[in-house]
Amino acid sequence: MQSVDVPVALLGYGTVGAAVHRLLSEQGDEIERATGHRLRVVRALVRDPARERGFDAGPGVLTTDFDAVLGDRSIRLVAEVMGGVEPAGEHVLALLRSGRSVVTANKQLVARHGAELFDAASTAGAQLRFEASVCAAIPVIKVLRESLVVTNVHRVVGIVNGTTNFILSAMSEGRSYADALAEAQRFGYAEADPTDDVAGLDAAAKTAILATVAFGSRVPLEWVAVDGIEAVREEHIEAARALDMRVKLLGRATLAHGRVDVRVGPAFVDIHHPLAAVDGPFNAVMLQGDAIREITMEGPGAGGIETASAVVADLVSIVGTTGTGFLQGDPVWRQVERMPPGDLASPWYLRLEVEDRAGVLARLAQELAVEGVSVARLVQQPSNGHAVLHVVTHEAPAGRVEAALAAIRALPESRGEASALPVVSERGIEELGWA
Template identity: 45%
Template sequence: MTTDGGRGADSPASADRPLRIAMLGCGVVGSEVVRLLGIHTDELAARVGTPLEIAGIAVRDPGRVRGAAVDRELLTTDADALIARNDVDIVIEVVGGIEPARTWLLSALRSGKSVVSANKALLATHGSTLHDAAAAAGVDLYYEAAVAGAIPLLRPLRESLAGDRIRRVLGIVNGTTNYILTRMDETGASFAEALAEAGELGYAEADPSADIDGFDAAAKAAIIAQLAFHTPVTIDDVYREGIGAVTAADIASARELGCTIKALVIAERAGDRPGISLRVHPAMIPRSHPLAGVREAFNAVFVEAEAAGQLMFYGRGAGGAPTASAVLGDVVAVARNRVAGRQGPGESAYAALPILPMGPTVTSYHLQLDVTDKAGVLAAVAGAFARHDVSIRSVRQDGRGDDASLVLVTHPAADAALSATVEDLRVLDGVRAVSGVVRVEGVES
């Protein structure tokens, strides 16, 4: 086997020379990848058919203290030179962010190196560009670790279910928000209290906005939808709501209805219309639903396919070891392909389904209104719903006098119709405030 940078997967590697890996980044995940490569050296070589070796590790600060498994002699600050080396076969990227990661990975792919990445933001923004570069060079681009940590989800979507037609993907893919909502449900804590606890335990970053505002989940939703529906999707195509508006009162009301609130990713075919709906938002689900039992920082994803039916993937969605496990799974896959002189399955975007706006998307809703306790208010509220053709499933009044509130659950309705209803309610005489609006999923209509 030659070792020039232009050799792609069509030239088999020989078992008498190790496959060499360039690491980009060596933080929590990268250090764990290095450690696992070291302790499983012989087993990985047996699985691949040739040894795997680290050629170098590009880092920003070589002086930073890292795990004992990281050989300081391998560290470099010159990522471009490391990627360009002729003896590098595979590039692992665990840096994150858009740039310079995008430039580095395009350079690696174009020079005939297979790439394994955990970079959800990059793949959700420039995934098609990277896939095109991989296809042109005849090499692999794998990224199982970009969604749901150690849970094997993307490869089943891309390979195991390639002969089926996926209707819907519904899941919990952010451990931070799931931890916060779990604590609010189980202890009665406020959002602020649960967020503070998540931060103390290391589940929430110092700036938790990517998690609690839904950006992290939206990036993962885009990646999932690309594979599930064979359609180019970016993060900008995903409707997004965070969990910051979820209150202890919402949690308590959900409990009274036999529900709990989860931050969900929902990607689905749009019924009788051509196209797909993509959204990330908190929603009430029945406590009987399998996702309701997903606690704390765990992730779980439901896949509904025409032939396979319902499948559920569950496990740890974040952390150094789980994410490193997913990275190494991809490394073994691409290494095997290089040994065999082949390229694994790439992006399939033949369907090019339209991405539907949120307005026509249909779901049920839970609303809580602070109202004046006087005759005629309920009739006026019902009239606002009727004007926009939103049917009320149930209504109850809590409290009296200045503490009176109405709790309503609707039948399935279009998002645009519900939004118009809420705007009417806000200016209605007798309604002091619309204090909560939460979507309801998984309830029979």
């Protein structure tokens, strides 16, 4: 079979871009044997051509002029690895409208502008692929779009941010939040400004993308309820350990009765749940559906070479399917409504700090009962003359739990800030021994 030469351009040539070029160069023979195509990087858009790179781009490859990419009609395939919404979004739209297929690792771009990008690709007969935008080396998008296309996936739960998982894992080993964050920054798992990670914004974009693909309906980023890990304290870690659980930052998307709920936030995860054992800077995603029960995929979710491997896999997929019409379009095929934020039911962990005197427990139980929240387990600890109560509830809607907490916070006996975290378990309350 005669090899087809495929000129490729990169938008960005930092850690990921250099790694993509390295893989295409070093694994070119394997790619050619599998696809009959030789992918060759001929242009790479950069801000500073003089900057030192992780892989030598070669003469004439680096350019600061986007028109050198857009105007070169020999380039039919582009990988966007520059990050940021702009100018990356403007560049990707221009390329798609010109008929070039684009692979992107840009989660914010796909989450915020996916509809516009797919419309441009469809109109011009181009492809848009985005595996690397979610969990890097874990091929969850490919599995959802191809292997599970008729499975009717109704729930996605995942650890989709390696930075926060590293921090929470370190805290479970006894380190403070500040020390764990500093360690993540030393190892390169966290940026100097870690806000996007620790505030849950990175995970929110990824979860919106996963929900969109899994449910076949556009899930705007604005639909994602987001809480980060800044408020997670050593007390939460210790309480989880005492209850045979682990604290994890989870992205959760649920489709029920034609309505979708999507949220990111810390949760208490039963130690028997597959996600509880995922430690360090790793990601894992559990998919649940009618025909599969559940599938869990785990692997490195960040890093230059890991993200680059997903970019290259998408590039190979494009050259392997061009002209076939196979799964090139927008994964969205229907429209579902957003579930009211307080409707999703779950077991909950409540941390309450109150005066340690007779009758207080009865007051708390009354406020919970008013909202229909039933207690499954209660552990009381003394604390500076007060009592800290660790409460696990039976399944209850989020809105009812928040209403009960608001009433409890208003009690004169309340001390500190009452808080709630969802409990994630594949076992019921009875199986946990809390009934």
